[in-house]
Each structure stands twice: as C-alpha cells, then as structure tokens.
C-alpha cells in the first residue's frame with residue numbers, strides 16, 4: 175500500500191492569520207493527524223497551549239504521538255466541535271486566542287481500510303467519524319431510505335446532478351442483495367454515468383453526500399461557529415477551512431452576519447438597530463491553495479479558508 179501522509183492544508187496562510195504567540199491559548203476543533211496543531215505549538219513556544227478535539231479516536235491517538243514532545247502544553251479530547259463552548263470552558267481554554275476548524279475528512283480516514291470514507295478499496299460502508307456514535311452508518315442509509323429520501327441527500331449534500339437516477343439505481347440494486355461495501359456503491363454510481371465521466375470520479379459526490387448525512391456535518395458546523403466567537407478573546411482569531419461550497423456558504427454567511435454594522439430593514443433613514451459588529455473579517459476574499467500546493471497535495475484542491483477577528487464588546 176502507498177504510504178499515507180496527511181499534509182496540513184493552507185498551513186502558512188492559517189498560521190499567518192492565527193499569529194500564534196508564546197503564552198497563547200489555542201483550540202484546534204479538528205485536530206486530525208495534528209499537522210496544524212503541531213505548527214501552532216511550535217510557533218507559540220515555549221508555553222503556548224493547545225486544546226485539540228476530534229471525533230475519531232484513531233486520529234486522536236495519531237495526534238498524541240505526533241504532539242507528545244509538547245508534553246502538557248497539549249490537551250487532546252474525544253469531543254465534537256459542535257459542543258465547542260462547553261469543552262473549551264471545561265478545559266479552561268476560554269477566552270481563547272485562536273481557534274481553527276479544518277473541516278471534513280483526513281487523508282488517513284480516506285485511505286483507511288475499514289472506515290468506508292473512500293472507494294479505492296472495498297470497505298464496509300460506515301463513514302462515521304466517531305465509530306462509537308449511535309445512529310445510522312452509510313450502509314444503513316443506502317439500504318433503508320426510500321428513493322426520494324436518498325435523492326434528497328445526494329442533491330442537498332452532494333450537489334449530485336443525477337441524484338434521482340443514482341437513488342433509483344441504489345434502490346434497484348439493493349432489492350437483490352444489501353449493498354455492503356464502498357466499491358459496490360461506487361460501481362452502482364459509475365454505471366449510472368456510463369461513459370459520460372468528468373474530471374472527478376462520478377461516485378465522489380455520492381460519497382460526500384452520505385458522509386455529510388451520516389455525521390450531520392453541516393449541523394455541527396452551524397452549531398460550532400457562534401460558540402467559537404463566544405469563547406474568543408478580544409483580538410482572538412477564528413480560521414475555518416472548508417472543502418465544499420455547502421460548508422463555505424455557511425461560514426461566509428455567518429461571518430458576514432457577525433461583521434454587520436446595521437441590520438435595519440432597507441429604506442430606514444437612520445439606523446435604529448444599534449447593532450455592533452462582533453467580528454472583523456480578515457479575508458475579504460477567501461484564501462485558496464496555490465497551484466504548487468494543489469500539485470503537492472491534491473486533497474487541498476477544493477480548500478477555501480476564511481477568518482475573522484473578535485472585536486471588543488464595547489466601543
């Protein structure tokens with residue numbers, strides 16, 4: 175098997191925005207293999223601290239190994255960023271000087287032989303970030319939902335243009351025998367597309383959609399963003415790296431809303447809402463990886479980074 179390396183995406187750009195410094199308190203809501211976390215800890219030497227969250231116990235074990243030289247400057251916890259505020263307060267990292275969320279799936283997870291995120295090799299259709307989480311796996315979704323519900327997931331979370339056809343093909347195929355593996359599912363989608371293939375594998379969107387549904391990813395992101403602002407120190411920064419337009423739209427609208435100076439209905443002669451912006455947007459245009467980064471790390475291809483800085487409550 176080809177060795178898997180997880181190269182942190184948009185690392186320098188994220189660090190330039192987070193500006194880690196000695197004595198700072200940082201939160202990595204998606205610690206994964208610990209790539210961003212390691213760089214934050216290096217830059218905040220000798221005594222900056224980092225709280226790392228992940229839903230995947232294997233990711234946490236890997237991060238613990240990579241970060242062990244930082245000793246008690248690191249705290250790693252098996253928690254969801256959907257509960258960010260509770261976790262950050264519990265571990266006394268509030269107010270935090272910087273928070274990073276690098277969303278989605280890691281290269282380790284994609285290449286993992288039994289987690290079912292990728293479709294290069296046959297694996298059980300699981301796709302849960304947290305294998306201890308109760309609730310449906312991808313296998314349960316594809317074998318139990320009716321065609322309309324499946325199509326809705328594929329359309330909404332995968333922006334799959336042939337959602338209805340793929341859903342129908344899944345339902346027809348499972349009438350013979352349950353769909354068990356990633357490669358079986360990829361094969362069903364591939365057949366719907368026949369020879370009309372684009373640049374990306376036709377099953378990519380279906381896998382993305384199921385993964386988002388299984389892990390309720392957009393809901394977790396919507397819950398996390400306001401909590402992140404809540405626990406940031408004045409001048410503290412939040413950096414979010416999204417991997418598809420659905421996530422990025424949520425981040426972009428949330429940041430715009432938090433940065434808004436006035437939310438009065440249009441047409442009023444003077445502002446009556448008295449609203450103060452809670453954040454300053456640091457990325458007027460979202461940051462995307464350079465051609466060199468994409469070449470070196472194809473996973474970075476669709477990354478979109480946005481960042482904000484927490485403003486003081488008063489003045």
Ligand SMILES: C[S@@+](CC[C@H](N)C(=O)[O-])C[C@H]1O[C@@H](n2cnc3c(N)ncnc32)[C@H](O)[C@@H]1O
Nearest residue numbers: 182204206207208209210228229230254255276
């Ligand atoms: C792209 S990877 C992060 C990689 C990391 N920045 C690095 O440099 O190694 C995303 C990670 O987020 C985790 N994750 C996804 N949803 C999560 C959630 N709601 N709470 C905590 N971790 C989550 C995944 O398990 C995965 O390990």
